[in-house]
Amino acid sequence: MDGELLDEFLRANVDDNLGVYGICVYQDGSPLAERRMRSDDRVNLYSVSKTFTAVAVGMAEAEGRLGLDEVPVRRERLVPAYV
Numbered sequence: 011m012d013g014e015l016l017d018e019f020l021r022a023n024v025d026d027n028l029g030v031y032g033i034c035v036y037q038d039g040s041p042l043a044e045r046r047m048r049s050d051d052r053v054n055l056y057s058v059s060k061t062f063t064a065v066a067v068g069m070a071e072a073e074g075r076l077g078l079d080e081v082p083v084r085r086e087r088l089v090p091a092y093v
Contacts, residue, residue: 016045023047 016033023030032046070076
């Protein structure tokens with residue numbers, strides 16, 4: 011992985027005030043490069059969780075792990091002690 015490409019992205023992040031927290035590049039499950047621009051403090055991400063959930067569901071459906079027509083499992087069956 012060319013570190014110069016990531017450095018160029020980091021400069022653009024600062025110059026254009028993109029607000030990126032960091033970038034991690036993986037290939038075949040192994041990290042190639044990582045750059046962090048902010049601390050690991052918790053931050054309220056508001057509605058972004060819906061996007062991540064939609065992507066995860068789409069990937070799971072594409073891999074045959076679930077069908078979009080399936081009936082969801084009731085949460086009481088998953089963690090009965092905490093419901």
